[in-house]
Amino acid sequence: MAASPSTARAINDRLALRLLQQEGPLTAGQLKQLTGLSRPTVADLVERLTAAGLIAVAGEAGEQRRGPNAKLYGIVADRAHLAALDVRTEGVTVVVSDLVGDVLAEAALPITGDAGTGPAVEQAVALVERTVKEAGADRPHTVGIGAPGLIDPASGELRDSTGLPEWHRRLVAALQERFPQARVSVENETNLAALAEQRDGAARDRDTFVLLWLGHGTGAAVILDGVLRRGASGGTGEIGFLPVPGTSGLPSATDCAGGFHSLVGATAIARLAEEYGVAAEPGTEPPAAGAVRTAVTTAGPASPEARFLDDLADRIAVGVASVVALLDPGHVVLGGEIGQAGGEALAARVRDRLAAMSPLPADVRPSALGGGAVLRGALLTARDQAQDELFGVPGHAARAGADGRPLHPRPRPADPLRGGPHRAADA
Structure with missing residues (x-):
């Protein structure tokens, strides 16, 4: 069924804006070529988007031709400022960008466990305020937050979790109160990392994959057919609780000790490194990641560093094999x-062990974004939400999952942003 004229215009406007975001400034002729729309339709949408303040003339095309050069149109980047937060148990990092994703300001603040809930929340909110002002804005249009813990699929709020600071749960409400006109959302950190790897990292060519998060904590994110899966209670990917061989016991409902986390959490990896005499360069990065990086760069045949990586790969492969068998x-x-510190050296070892353990083929790749993936995913989510609102396109709900919360999957290969066939709308 043909779209109504207003819906067709909205779809075409969004298509043009996405192309301008992906490719940078384009001429009307280039927009016509990339979208397949007629010249009058492109002229109308350029006029409409210019009048709305979403695009503006950004220069002229460099090609020499008879008459004046064609105008280049680009997104008005400062139409909105976006804030992204990576919230950890020990602190928070903030990045503020413009509408096209260029970072304008960033800052980090350690927050100690004895700060108290109220002061910790105030410190985090004040950090966001200062960073937004440093970026040249009065307030953020959209705020995306990545945090450890489970997200309630019904409310979209961070659930109360044992072992996590209380200020995490208070932060969202405090930011919404401080910036009442901003759209504030929170997502599990591992899910955001997966979205970032899918958009800009190691899974750009995949619609189905699992991200295994190996950092201070242990988690997994599942993307199937381009859709992030959260589960009935928001707990998809709580792989740290997975009962596995090689631990001293079984996990409980409130403690993942005895689960997969006991094998591959940062503390367990640091302890394993000590057993092999592998040490990180002091002060460069977290001890576990530093030890893995040292082993990768210094390992020789049958060396302690090589044996450490082999042992670590054995441990990781146990959890990966379980995920592959189920999904x-x-x-x-x-x-x-x-995962980033181990690079291809660690990924190759896990890949070899998985091939011997599982009848199901699975490629294993190292992260391309590492610990920065959470912040990148939060920024991408904030940008998507801002653009959905500013670009005003009906049908965004079609990209929501069964729980009704918006999803941000990577465009399919047929999406024009990936260079394939387009889907412009006919009125």
Whole structure:
């Protein structure tokens, strides 16, 4: 069924804006070529988007031709400022960008466990305020937050979790109160890392994959057919609680000790490194990630560093094999600081062990974004939400999952942003 004229215009406007975001400034002729729309339709949408303040003339095309050069149109980047937060148990990092994703300001603040809930929340909110002002804005249009813990699929709020600071749960409400006109959302850190790897990292060519987060904590994110899966209670990917061989016991409902986390959490990896005499360069990065990086750069045949990596790969492969047996994702990304530090050397070892353990084929790749993936995912989510609102396109709900919360999957290969066939709308 043909779209109504207003819906067709909205779809075409969004298509043009996405192309301008992906490719940078374009001429009307280039927009016509990339969208397949007629010249009058492109002229109308350029006029409409210019009048709305979403695009503006950004220069002229460099090609020499008879008459004046064609105008280049680009997104008005400062139409909105976006804030992204990576919230950890020990502090918070903030990045503020413009509408096209260029970072304008960033800052980090350690928050100690004895700060108290109220002061900790105030410190975090004040950090966001200062960073937004440093970026040249009065307030953020959209705020995306990545945090450890489970997200309630019904309310979209961070659930109360044992072992996590109370100020995490208070932060969202405090930011919404301080910036009442901003749209504030929170997502599990591992899910955001997976979205970032899918958009800009190691899984750009995949619609189905699992990200195994190896950092201070242990987690997994599952993306199937381009859709992030959260589960009935928001707990998809709580792989740290997975009962596995090689631990001293079984996990409980409130403690993942005895689960997969006991084998591959940062503390366990640091302890394993000590057993092999592998040490990180002091002060460069978290000890576990530093030890893995040292082993990768210094390992020789049958060396302690090589044996350490082999032992670590054995441990990781136990959890990966379980995920592959249940989901058959075909692709696993080793994420987090440790996954990035291990690089291809660690991924190859896990890949070899997985091939021997599982009848199901699965590629294993190292993260391309590492610990920065959470912040990148939060920024991408904030940008998507801002653009959905500013670009005003109906049908965004079609990209929501069964729980009704918006999703931000990577465009399919047929999406024009990936260079394939387009889907412009006919009125």
